[in-house]
Amino acid sequence: MGFDDICSSGLGLGLGWNVKENFSQSDHQQKKKKSLVRDEHFFPSLTLGPSSDADARKAHGDDQQASSVTALSSFSNSSVKKEGDVEFERVSSRVGDEDDEGCHRKKLRLTKHQSAILEDRFKEHTTLCPKQKQALAAKLDLRPRQVEVWFQNRRARTKLKQTEVDCELLKKCCETLTEENKRLQKELQELKSWKLTASYCMQLPAAATLTMCPSCERVANGGDGPPATTTSIPFTIGPKSHFINSLSHPSAAC
DNA sequence: AAGGTCAAATGGTCTG
């Protein structure tokens, strides 16, 4: 026991990314997955302790549903403005000539009004049932298919935005963990140097009664002298370290 | 002209 337990018990210190891949999907679906974004969940990990992998991986806040963050639409900076709404109406409304639609598609620009209504609906629900779609299409003078496509594209934008947000979050998390890793590495080094010091002190008669109080967590002489303080003893153990000299009884420290 | 945006098309999977 003692320092040896701390320093040579497979204490591991690491920083890395845990990748939890969702393999639940069928094989034929995998070929479609070119991007990692959808089914992989990355979460950073920092470990200090036995290198067993048994420690529970915390479930991360999952599922990037449309968040309030993403509610701000990319439409807000829509570039169509110069020629005013008259121009909008000209290009946008009425894809009424459905027959020649297949030949060459004309760029459709939704009017501000149409976009606003669609946005409002999207804020309420990110999907539409057929009836809602019909009604909305009629209201906006668009085809149901156009409404459907708009919602698809809007969801895609939301997802992209959310991915960017998540990415930023993970970056920050990574930075934090890197700092934590550095700190723990430093602490480990200190513990190792303490071990060297202790093994040296063990050879001295007085140090044989070295004790650490479990309550105040200070190293003290177990003998007749006064309790040791941080100033009188060359080393003390911080709150997170739990070292008790096996040669003496813990309660004797105070 | 290059690059960005966005509506629309396409081709695939999933689900009831």
Next chain:
DNA sequence: CAGACCATTTGACCTT
């Protein structure tokens, strides 16, 4: 199997 959804691509339009 139809319809909804998704990822990706295409093409028109816009800005710089």
